[in-house]
Amino acid sequence: xxxxxxxxxxxxxxPVEVTVAEYGSGQPFLLLHGGAGPQSVAGFAEKFxxxxxxxxxxxxxxxxGGTARPEALDSIAGLAALYQGLxxxxxxxxxxxxxNSIGGWITAExxxxxxxxxxGIVLIDAVGIEVPGHPVADFFALxxxxxxxxxxxxxxxxxxxxxxxxxxxxxxxxxxRAAIAxxxxxxMAEPTLRERLGTLEIPALVLxxxxxxxVDVDYGRAYAAAxxxxxxxxxxxxxxSPQMETPDQVLHAIWDSAxxxxxxxxx
Amino acid sequence: MAKTAVTRITHSCHLIEIGGRTFLTxxxxxxxxxxxxxxxxxxxxxxxxxxxxxxxxxxxYDHCDLDAFAAYRDRSVPLFVAETVVGTARGHGFTxxxxxxxxxxxxxxGVTITAAPGKHGVYxxxxxxxxxxxxxxxxxxxxxxxxxxxxxxxxxxxxxxxxPTNGLHIRPADNMQVVMNADxxxxxxxxxxxxxAVPHHYAFTKGFLxxxxxxxxxxxxxxxxxxxxxxxxETSVRIVxxxxxxxx
Numbered sequence: 481x482x483x484x485x486x487x488x489x490x491x492x493x494x495p496v497e498v499t500v501a502e503y504g505s506g507q508p509f510l511l512l513h514g515g516a517g518p519q520s521v522a523g524f525a526e527k528f529x530x531x532x533x534x535x536x537x538x539x540x541x542x543x544x545g546g547t548a549r550p551e552a553l554d555s556i557a558g559l560a561a562l563y564q565g566l567x568x569x570x571x572x573x574x575x576x577x578x579x580n581s582i583g584g585w586i587t588a589e590x591x592x593x594x595x596x597x598x599x600g601i602v603l604i605d606a607v608g609i610e611v612p613g614h615p616v617a618d619f620f621a622l623x624x625x626x627x628x629x630x631x632x633x634x635x636x637x638x639x640x641x642x643x644x645x646x647x648x649x650x651x652x653x654x655x656x657r658a659a660i661a662x663x664x665x666x667x668m669a670e671p672t673l674r675e676r677l678g679t680l681e682i683p684a685l686v687l688x689x690x691x692x693x694x695v696d697v698d699y700g701r702a703y704a705a706a707x708x709x710x711x712x713x714x715x716x717x718x719x720x721s722p723q724m725e726t727p728d729q730v731l732h733a734i735w736d737s738a739x740x741x742x743x744x745x746x747x
Numbered sequence: 748m749a750k751t752a753v754t755r756i757t758h759s760c761h762l763i764e765i766g767g768r769t770f771l772t773x774x775x776x777x778x779x780x781x782x783x784x785x786x787x788x789x790x791x792x793x794x795x796x797x798x799x800x801x802x803x804x805x806x807x808y809d810h811c812d813l814d815a816f817a818a819y820r821d822r823s824v825p826l827f828v829a830e831t832v833v834g835t836a837r838g839h840g841f842t843x844x845x846x847x848x849x850x851x852x853x854x855x856x857g858v859t860i861t862a863a864p865g866k867h868g869v870y871x872x873x874x875x876x877x878x879x880x881x882x883x884x885x886x887x888x889x890x891x892x893x894x895x896x897x898x899x900x901x902x903x904x905x906x907x908x909x910x911p912t913n914g915l916h917i918r919p920a921d922n923m924q925v926v927m928n929a930d931x932x933x934x935x936x937x938x939x940x941x942x943x944a945v946p947h948h949y950a951f952t953k954g955f956l957x958x959x960x961x962x963x964x965x966x967x968x969x970x971x972x973x974x975x976x977x978x979x980x981e982t983s984v985r986i987v988x989x990x991x992x993x994x995x
Contacts, residue, residue, distance in 0.1 A: 507955055573783070574783060574952070574954045574955060576954070576955045576956050591780075594779075594780055595780065596777075596778040596779055596780050596782075596783075598780055599780060599781055599783070599953070599954025599955060599956060599957060600781070600954050600955060600956025600957055600960075601956075602956070681779075681780060681781060682780045682781045682954075682956075682957070683781065683953070683954075683956045683957045683959075683960040683961050684956075685956060685960065709919075709960070709961060711960055734956075737956070737959040737960055738918075738958070738959035738960070738963070
């Protein structure tokens with residue numbers, strides 16, 4: 481892994497410093513983390529690059545992981561513009577953008593910018609749309625133990641007591657929480673996104689943990705149904721962070737999607 | 748007499764020189780999300796030579812990129828197109844647009860342009876350009892259909908054939924095939940009996956995920972060359988990189 485800080489100037493925001501961890505070489509992927517921070521996708525990126533000829537770029541959204549966030553960068557759309565600028569700066573082509581949770585919402589907004597550099601998207605338990613009767617769980621109203629319980633099929637393997645973290649890690653966690661509030665708010669949805677997704681013309685893979693307690697499976701089906709060329713796939717024994725809990729299922733779903741019989745998965 | 752020659756620009760976009768005239772086929776000069784040439788675009792629009800005509804087989808973006816081609820310096824250049832392209836061509840400001848149905852003909856400066864049948868996901872025609880004893884067949888991205896066997900019977904000997912070879916299938920449409928494959932292109936070569944055949948329409952990609960979820964295609968033009976050795980041994984098959992000019 482190699483981490484580089486890039487300075488990108490998205491329109492209307494000004495210069496933004498973004499730290500990007502990079503794994504492997506080959507077919508390019510941009511992998512976007514959710515509210516759980518960059519470490520929630522780092523292991524997956526490492527595994528992906530170790531087993532396939534891929535170049536996986538993992539940015540830390542400014543404000544997460546103890547990094548600085550410019551005041552003007554205060555929305556999911558702003559992050560999407562930032563990462564489109566990064567792809568331009570790195571002159572990448574045929575990029576597949578993968579995002580989990582809030583990272584999936586950023587991914588959807590990047591796709592809607594319709595850059596030819598982005599050829600496909602993978603949404604993993606993404607938030608961002610409004611689905612009547614299926615609200616995104618209110619992260620800010622939950623205790624961390626409740627968040628863990630809702631985030632994993634088997635929370636025992638992943639739960640930690642935040643009070644036992646060293647002060648530096650607690651400060652980073654507090655920063656992450658503040659960044660989530662700025663970028664996504666407590667609703668974690670944007671009212672126009674669902675309809676706008678209907679204009680997408682690139683292929684999309686929508687992967688959903690069957691045990692997700694943050695955004696339920698019907699919400700995921702609605703997400704896939706909103707995108708004209710989306711395929712939906714349920715991941716058994718998996719919660720809200722499949723790339724952490726069942727990374728092999730996620731890798732198989734992406735790499736071997738040509739041989740998946742999607743008719744087996746009810747939309 | 749001027750030599751008959753072809754320069755591949757990219758995909759199915761070629762410059763064809765015949766009878767001292769220059770024609771462009773199926774213009775594609777840009778990229779969009781999910782539509783990639785998979786090979787260079789060898790000539791930019793400002794660098795195109797003066798064109799005597801443009802042939803457009805059907806309206807799909809990768810064959811009819813008029814948003815980009817409208818930047819060509821002369822929009823009174825004669826366009827010979829499938830009838831489904833007429834509206835969009837005029838809408839892009841091209842003033843000299845002629846629809847040709849199969850077996851209809853037009854003439855430009857001593858070169859006869861004849862439309863030939865085609866079959867694809869949408870209405871498509873293919874074209875034969877003839878000047879004297881030389882004739883070039885441009886097959887767009889048609890399927891291999893029995894009507895194509897009529898070409899030599901109706902239009903005489905073909906000298907050079909430009910043929911698609913990727914056998915493109917559309918996965919969400921019950922894996923429907925919409926373009927001839929390498930074996931079928933070799934079968935057509937055996938029927939047309941040209942001195943030279945050049946494959947095109949093989950490097951195209953819809954990107955990492957699109958090639959998995961939307962399309963399935965054969966990206967190796969050597970399969971056509973191999974099949975032609977067996978089925979059409981009298982024809983020389985050349986795999987031509989974009990930007991390389993080859994003479995008959």
